[in-house]
Amino acid sequence: MPFKTFGLSDPLVQGILATGYTAPTEIQSQAIPIAVDGRDIIGCAQTGTGKTAAFVLPILNRLGHEKAGRKKGIRSLILTPTRELAVQIEQSILGYGRFLHLRTLAIYGGVSIEKQLSTLRHGIDIVVATPGRLLDHMQRGSISFKSIEVLVLDEADRMLDMGFIKDVRRIVAALPTERQTMLFSATISPEIKSLSAGMQKSPKMIQIGRPQNPVEAITQHVYPVEKPQKIDLLLHMLKNDPMYSVLVFSRTKHGADKIKRRLERAGIVSVAIHSGRSQNQRQQALDGFKSGKFQVMVATDIAARGIDVSGISHVINFDVPAFAEDYVHRIGRTGRAAATGDAITFVSQDERKYLQQIEKFIGRKFSPKDCPEFTYVRSEATPAEPKSVPSPRRTGKASVSTRPSALRSKTGPARRRRRRKARV
Missing domain, CATH: 3.40.50.300 (P-loop containing nucleotide triphosphate hydrolases)
Incomplete structure (x- = not known):
């Protein structure tokens, strides 16, 4: 021994x-x-x-x-x-x-x-x-x-x-x-x-290892997709791929609840966990997910380091995390204790900047891919391969620094402090 x-x-x-x-x-x-x-x-x-x-x-x-x-x-x-x-x-x-x-x-x-x-x-x-x-x-x-x-x-x-x-x-x-x-x-x-x-x-x-890199047992995939189609792509994957224990990450509590409701309407047994739930509700959700009662658990980043469930087959980033460190902790919920797992990230056009931060943080470039047999509806601004997207400066569109203040505030210091305070 x-x-x-x-x-x-x-x-x-x-x-x-x-x-x-x-x-x-x-x-x-x-x-x-x-x-x-x-x-x-x-x-x-x-x-x-x-x-x-x-x-x-x-x-x-x-x-x-x-x-x-x-x-x-x-x-x-x-x-x-x-x-x-x-x-x-x-x-x-x-x-x-x-x-x-x-x-x-x-x-x-x-x-x-x-x-x-x-x-x-x-x-x-x-x-x-x-x-x-x-x-x-x-x-x-x-x-x-x-x-x-x-x-x-x-x-x-x-x-x-x-x-x-x-x-x-x-x-x-x-x-x-x-x-x-x-x-x-x-x-x-x-x-x-x-x-x-x-x-x-x-x-x-x-x-042990390089702290910036996710564990090697995790296979990572990136799917460019328009925001309105993210829920359709998620449903397509859940119904057509062998996904038996899936953890879906949303950036907000409202988003987590909305995803959970859409999954339930489609006949997929799921549960949501975030800081808006009581401790008893959160524990019941975790227990149900561990036991296999729920195929899908939708969570915010509050759960990224608090979920220790063996056998999670897939982690899906419905929203790309705004902080690269959160990406590592999210996908670390699968591939635990020498097991293997898959991490999937949906990336809309306005989230490409977050993906670039993640690539820089972990020292890896992703190769975007399309989901087989899924019908995409793409705008001219969002091609299948993000690498070919013209930069905002060349197209004349607003860059990150010139967006309306209401949008910039989403990742500002005050919002970050409020989000951190609400997690515990």
Whole structure:
């Protein structure tokens, strides 16, 4: 058993086997032995490579060994950007640690705080939390960090993108200075390095693959299509191609609901998940998608890092994401844990600029293609091959900088701040 060679305890190894895992991923192989030794870590690996187990297993091993005779209190804190990720990590802890009898609580907004307060009063070993709700508990005085030994920042780059940097710094300032700190992220930016410098001591840097590139197991396709025809193309693919577990990404909550309604009218069982849904609705949607009740789940970017569903056959970008990093995290929902998957992106004329940003970010040029047996209706401004489209300056049409202000504001700083605030 490879996990046994990392120095993990027998009960923990039994829990790993019970979940069905037998071999560690590359990030796990490199991170777990270092974490078991108690060193600080910066782990950078692509989405879907097994980062969660890379920090969960060392924590469980440490707390399981120290369970007997220890003082009471929260021993480990895991910070994560979204509710879905908090639930996912909690489930991983419960699965791997089923024979360790450690107590875990996921703390996040969108649900009643009273149940969380009650559970905290009974004693907890590990807390998985989103920054906002954790700060609520800190202000109430309902949580104590005096016994913290291990801190994890999961998806650190996403927390920075969503505007949590000040909240994270406030939380870290309240923790004991003598602790082990692990930071995991899909990308390592200068801001991440700055954050690390203020909270870690001589961390070991672990880099798996190129952080800009999606996992190699994912086959990526780009389909140029007029906006009004996107829903028709989606329906054509779902009805004519072998797509059994499909995650569709929309840029907005309204768009996600609209796509879901069109799919339902066409007889395709689907569900929508976004920040406008309650936590219970979101969890029910995830559970139904995992179980196969829904063929399609339509999501906004809030779910891009919070969905851990094995067997997703296709990720479809109904709207091209405005930020290249979001593209990587979206398509990373398929091709997970050494599986294969397909990522499909619909690109309208006004989204070509976003596609070009993605190509630059991942260092790859896409070859646009047409869907067989689908009847396209193209305007003169949108040929089948985007590479042959004249630039706006040569045609005299408005460039990005001269568009009406109402359109420019869609990706402006204020809109970005509102979108980030609404996600958690």
